[in-house]
Amino acid sequence: MSGPRGAAVVTAAGSGIGRAAAELFAERGYGVVAVDTDPRRLAELSEVDGVVPLLGDVAQERTNRRMVQLAVERFGRLDAAVLNAGIGGAPPLEDDGAIAALDAMHAVNVRGAALGIRVAVPALRAAGGGAIVVTASVAGLRGDPYTWAYNTTKAAAVNLVRSAALDYGYQGIRINAIAPGLTLTARTAAVHEAAERAAELTRRIPLGRWADPREQAEVIWFLASPAASYITGEVLVSDGGLSAGTGIFHPQSLQSS
Secondary structure, X not given: OOOOOEEEEEEOOOOHHHHHHXXXXXXXXXXXXXXXXXXXXXXXXXXXXXXXXXXXXXXXXXXXXXXXXXXXXXXXXXXXXXXOOOOOOOOOOOOOOHHHXXXXXXXXXXXXXXXXXXXXXXHHHHOOOEEEEEEOOHHHOOOOOXXXXXXXXXXXXXXXXXXXXXXXXXXXXXXXXXXXXXEOOOOOHHHHHOHHHHHHHHOOOOOOXXXXXXXXXXXXXXXXXXXXXXXXXXXEEEOOOHHHOOOOOOOOOOOOO
């Protein structure tokens, strides 16, 4: 029996975009090391052919080292690293606990991505090159009210990708980011289920709907695949047109009734 088509690691693989990416890579013949902090979700993923679960926190270097080591041990190589882990939520900047919340978010959204790149590069180099895809956000491209910490860390992730791409491109390692917009995940479920608020947000999206995680996973797949062989240091925005406008008007607000 032949081995896998390739090997990938996917962080925050237990749900949402990460889950969709892990399943998509596995469906397309990759061996996948799926990393998450939730053992129940990992148990579900372990039933998918080609997926090896790993319980761990990406803010810890040992988790990042182990995921790459496991990919090489189980599949003989590493071809792609999908660094998808991210957290949100912080009180207003002047509130007690605001900076502690920023530090916690930075540990996952920025430190976790930097550690992932750091440990993936040697294995990708050994395989003759490969791709790293970091899940950033449209929130990292502009400001939003009441999400100062999330926007700050995602902006840092964007420039981490750009800078690292310059450092490692000559070694055949491509590093890009996806910047998703509003996507239907467990994390956004409460907002989406609040009908009035969800409708207000949806009106701002030219395509008129939120993304399915599978759609974002397809963008990740593209950036990791040979189809994107001449793309590095880029942020591919996948937001249904949300960030195309100035934000002054809703796409439908000037249409005649």
